[in-house]
Amino acid sequence: MTVSVFTPTSSDKTEGSKKSSFPLNRWYVAGYSWELKGLPLGRTLLNHAIVFFRSATGEVAALEDRCCHRALPLSNGTLENGAVRCGYHGLLFNEAGKCIEIPGQDKIPTRAKVAAYPVEERDQIIWIWFGDAEHPAPTGPAPAYDIHSSGKYLYDGSVYHYNAPYQMIHDNLLDLSHLGYVHLKTIGGNAKIHMNAETKVESDDSSVRVVRYMYDSEPPATYTAAYPFKGNIDRWQEIEFHVSHLLIWTGAVDVGTESVTDPDRGGFHMRGFHGITPETETSCHYFWTMATNPVHEPEATKEKVIEQTMLTFDEDKAIIEAQYANMQKFGDRPMVDIHVDVAPNRARRIIEQLL
Amino acid sequence: MTVSVFTPTSSDKTEGSKKSSFPLNRWYVAGYSWELKGLPLGRTLLNHAIVFFRSATGEVAALEDRCCHRALPLSNGTLENGAVRCGYHGLLFNEAGKCIEIPGQDKIPTRAKVAAYPVEERDQIIWIWFGDAEHPAPTGPAPAYDIHSSGKYLYDGSVYHYNAPYQMIHDNLLDLSHLGYVHLKTIGGNAKIHMNAETKVESDDSSVRVVRYMYDSEPPATYTAAYPFKGNIDRWQEIEFHVSHLLIWTGAVDVGTESVTDPDRGGFHMRGFHGITPETETSCHYFWTMATNPVHEPEATKEKVIEQTMLTFDEDKAIIEAQYANMQKFGDRPMVDIHVDVAPNRARRIIEQLL
């Protein structure tokens, strides 16, 4: 676990006194382990432009993405033995953000440094801590996600950029009733069955849990493509919302063959990890992986599931960005709630409480 | 004739108390009959985002293009027996804007509705009424345009989007002296003859009429391509400005063969319909059709005339958008009027009076 010392600059301090637009004192997803290869990676998270790279020990470092000399993004530079070198005049920064070389100059001013952020790499996910003045350092470890590590699943993933506020993706994922309208070509299935399925919603002050079971329904395209179902199926959808990410476990068994509410159920499984990290107030990163249980031809099945998932998420992105553009066009107008909004509204209340 | 009841939402009422940027209480062009096929059509007119579709009886409906649930444009949805279904959670709206189905929910809240606008379809043109608080419903029928219906002409048309305020297109169409500079490749002809032609301008409080006759001039490219003129021609240009649209009747006969001021004149005719509908204060839709009298090979002649008209209007669009971009760059600077501005200035005064 890498926990760097967070070094706020004077201007960060000023920012700290402003109310944050996002819940702080928690881990947010910043990227995947496989993204850190030979070059520094630049990404803006919660309005902070950050450069990521591996230090000499292989641990992930996260620095303010701005050379303290003339403001070039350090992510435009190069890596050298676990330090990042600016691409303009060659200043070299270590994983703590300290300038350790100014080419052609012996003395390095103490002011020559950039902020470092606490990061943790766990189960192939890179997490970053954004804390307030009271909790600049993490108060606990980053979330585990052993689906990526247990060997029981095959998975892959990607990161989508959204021109929409991050909570609109929460809304979307906490209400899978949209599957019958938005995702008819992939994971949809019969709209009426989706809409009429009994939905149980539970929540506490930092999470929401939604479960739905749909019995004796026709398998949707993605399911048929991935698994040899004999006919109709019994489906489950279990959604767990946390402030920075959601876990969604869906799947199905042949109709009437076993209990879909039993966690040890067989059949076809899709386990989604969904890290939703604000970029700015009006844009976000959507980090997702999709894992599937190996059936016959595991690698080919996984490829098929990932392909279908990308189609599905493309459909969501089109809808959500159109929705947000229309909200900007119409301005602040009342919205009429319907039955499917119970879970999304609880998630919104949790975030409202935190702010 | 479809005259829906206009149902302003609370925020529309607020907007209603603001002074409109555009003359209200009149019909504006919203589209063509042939645009309403299998999918809902979204278009923003006078700052109102609107979705158009055909109801079960085949009449045109115009609703606020925003689902009352989560604001997705209804134009992203689908049509079902003359009602429009939202593409996110499947809410279904009838032609009056009333939500008639919420999938998975028995009770439909009375608040579940969107605004409906009065529309009328006449002579292949779809008109929409924008009224103020005093005249929410139309005070009369939409304008007729029997050139589209009489069978005496062949025509076609299109809609151009302009990044320029709508009145700049009025200016352009009311002053055809620009033909000799902008449209040399199509309908231009000799610039000096255009500029020196005697122009008669008449107006009242809601219309302007401009007539010009140009004798013994060389036929321009479009004319030669469409009609077997023997040599020089006598040309007419008759322009009628109304606040929401212009009618322009131009044409020519072989020089000296008959009176060009006689409405029953023969020769080659081009009858243009020009619906100019603001999209926002700084952009507009330009709906145009061009009709020509059938000579030899009527269909081929019409194709040629439409092709030439599109080239001509492309030239206008390039000029007007460059003009507007420059006005924004230079800001509010005095303009020097010249002789050709008489008619455009009268049209501007009419609109100023109406606001």
Next chain:
Amino acid sequence: MTVSVFTPTSSDKTEGSKKSSFPLNRWYVAGYSWELKGLPLGRTLLNHAIVFFRSATGEVAALEDRCCHRALPLSNGTLENGAVRCGYHGLLFNEAGKCIEIPGQDKIPTRAKVAAYPVEERDQIIWIWFGDAEHPAPTGPAPAYDIHSSGKYLYDGSVYHYNAPYQMIHDNLLDLSHLGYVHLKTIGGNAKIHMNAETKVESDDSSVRVVRYMYDSEPPATYTAAYPFKGNIDRWQEIEFHVSHLLIWTGAVDVGTESVTDPDRGGFHMRGFHGITPETETSCHYFWTMATNPVHEPEATKEKVIEQTMLTFDEDKAIIEAQYANMQKFGDRPMVDIHVDVAPNRARRIIEQLL
């Protein structure tokens, strides 16, 4: 030499009373002689949109790029016997900005004119004068640049548009220490030698002069491509900053063969002219020519030097625009100066004094 009378419009007078963002009362580069061919040339300089063309006598004219009638850029028009004709209604303007023809109208109002700016064409460079209320007319001739005229050099050049404030290009050119990081593929060479080279900086109230000599270093790619060096080289870099342009004379001789500080030194020469003219506060034009002394195959060598120079300047543009975008993202944050900033900082102080 063309010195037109500057005719400020009423709105220019208003602007004149505001403090300019740029040093006035001096010549700025507006273009090259070879850019003025058959069509008028539009270019915005120091926030003034200007059209350039050759008058009947072949001298360069510079007018406000806005027809006084309906604001179309005159650069959208055509040239006719040394006058520019508007592309909308055909108004014709002479080199003094006076309207000399309104087609179809006998009387030309005295107000029908556009501002004219003093320009001077010298050594293939077109200069324009921007003066304040006290010095509307030039107080002296435009700078000479006989490298273009003496016949001792072959040269070529271009103009780059930058989405960055003009002073960021000054910073870049006054500190060639970045060559070892930014320009490794072209004119770079060994970064450490660049950074450690002794640098002498001299300045007065309107210029800065930087000289650096780097002995016994490996020739960079561009040098090897252009000149038959035998092995290591002794290099010189001499930079002269003036408020509107910089002159940079670099080159090298075979190591130890002659004094690189002697102005009559032989070897390989690159003489750069760099006219940096603000377009707006946040963008600029970078006019550059690169001249080289003819060695063997002079034309081919020049082509090679120009090609390498374009690659080099592409690299600079990428860095500087990324730097400026990051400055906008991070806002006004302190910068840490290092040893290489002496000359750039002096140039910034000169401009600060002038404003």
